[in-house]
Amino acid sequence: MLDIRLLRDNPELVRDAMRRRHQEAPIDEILELDRRRRELLTETDTLKAEVNSLSRQVGKAADADEREKLKTQSREIGERVKAIEPQVAAVEARQRDLLLRIPNLPMSDVPEGADEQGNVLVRKWGEPPQFDFTPQAHWDIGPRLGIMDFERAAKLSGSRFTVLRGQGAQLELALINFMVDLHTREHGYELIWPPYLITEESMIGSGQLPKFEDGLYSDKRDGLYLIPTAESALASLYSGEIMAEADLPMKLVAYTPSFRRESGSSGQDVRGYLRQHQFSKVELFAFTKPEESVALHEALTRHAERVLQELGLAYRTMLLCAGDMGFAAAKTYDLEVWLPGQNNYREISSCSNVEDYQARRSNTRYRDANGKVRFPHMLNGSGLAVGRTLLAILENYQQADGTVVIPEKLRPYMGGAEVIK
């Protein structure tokens, strides 16, 4: 959520940011509501002050007549307050709702652009493997090896679900454990195991609601939502709290399944394991002091890249342009892994600095060395999307005989096996 004071004092800055994102925002309506809100608040505050003052006098009044007179006076003013308060509540609710639907402001070094065409290559690592045969897509490799079953998954749950079995299921678990071990042991993250169902309030904190309800699975009976990413849970972990500066930066890693309805993406990636309603993800997350978030964003991105390096998967790092960034992000690097079966790079991680955007929404704060209460910055990044890593391994490590070599770093997690066959 943006700071209403920023919008008030510098609306052109916000307007310009929305232009860069190629998005519309009801800035004028919000400003008008803000004026109205403060006007009404001044009015009720003045009246309330009178009520308070009269009530104090009632307690001290000498005789009964005097007391009754003061009571009547106070009651009349109280009625006026009661008449105005619903208006205040309505204006506040409307303003908050509009404000919650405005995306974050892109940082100044985010490139211009409307869509992925505007993204900028930052660096490349590794070489796409050369094959002396025609490489296959994972949706052919997986079922042939008997480790992926799309048909039975469709029978159980419909489209965009997959049953993994045998070494396929083991590979998924191996990747999760490998990634978690790397980040906890070598990159200093603390492992978190959050709930997969969280409240509406928590979803608002991360920015998922109110705008993207269509993308979420929910249980109306209990008012809970299935997390579309562990980020949703982690961003609200300290909601309403004042953190200690000594706890920052706080670096967290969580493995969770992620659930997405993928509404609006019909026709895209319908085959295979690329775009599922349920997928595993190891998520990196951090709370930092504002002045440290830029550096930690770079570090966190490197931590995610390290997974691809350890697994020997070629990738490139892209800096997203303003028009292609997610709702809450101020700056985002995407990691794209080389997929021989698609003959292309595909997103496997997205690492964002959201600055204080989620902290404002979730009311997460920290007390700095001077005792001042401030909003921390938050960072998130996939480290990595497990399903896409699995299919990247199948496609990059496939051999002429149809088997798949297991990357060395994963073998200890696969009972020492060297090949999937």
Add this chain to the structure above:
RNA sequence: GGAGAGGUGGCCGAGCGGUUGAUGGCGGCUGUCUUGAAAACAGUUGAGCGCAAGCUCCGGGGGUUCGAAUCCCUCCCUCUCCGCCA
């Protein structure tokens, strides 16, 4: 799901209709003392909104009252016991 007990400031814990935004303790900060530190002593220390006057906040929402942390209703959460259960 049933019965009971609770939810108060960073933490613990008083208050149960009128200078109580809230006694006290712990923690934090500042000072005195000390070569320095500890201890001791003294002072200080919640958050939000508003240009300001001031207003709001004692789990959330609603009500009673001139006035509510304090009374009533309702919802949520925590704990204990029972039931159910991986």
